[in-house]
Amino acid sequence: MPERISISDFVVLTNNDMSSPGNSHFQSKMSDCRNTVSTVEESLEMDHTTLQRMKKMIKAIHTSGLSHVENKEQYVEVLENLGNSHLTQDNNEVSTGFLNLAVFTREVTALFKNLVRKEERSVEEKGK
Numbered sequence: 001m002p003e004r005i006s007i008s009d010f011v012v013l014t015n016n017d018m019s020s021p022g023n024s025h026f027q028s029k030m031s032d033c034r035n036t037v038s039t040v041e042e043s044l045e046m047d048h049t050t051l052q053r054m055k056k057m058i059k060a061i062h063t064s065g066l067s068h069v070e071n072k073e074q075y076v077e078v079l080e081n082l083g084n085s086h087l088t089q090d091n092n093e094v095s096t097g098f099l100n101l102a103v104f105t106r107e108v109t110a111l112f113k114n115l116v117r118k119e120e121r122s123v124e125e126k127g128k
Contacts (some may be wrong), residue, residue: 065116072109
């Protein structure tokens, strides 16, 4: 594996080279500097690629979360319609069950919707 140079060694070599240019050892360490820069660039490129993939996944999760919320809201409407339908038929127990389930589902959906929005805001803030 090629030699790498630390930042502190680089600074020392640079200071020595500047203080006594005739007695420079910096040139002998140039290959180590190039290897270090190349390694750091490769690492940064891999990190960038990984972060881009994460960004795409988070957007997909957010989109599916919004879709989930929309479907749940439609589900609540159906439950309320069923509950009201049974209420007009004097079927109070079934009506109460559907209406209670609609209320519960609406509350859970509101919490989930809030979570999706907070997730989006958090990602936007961290991306700035």
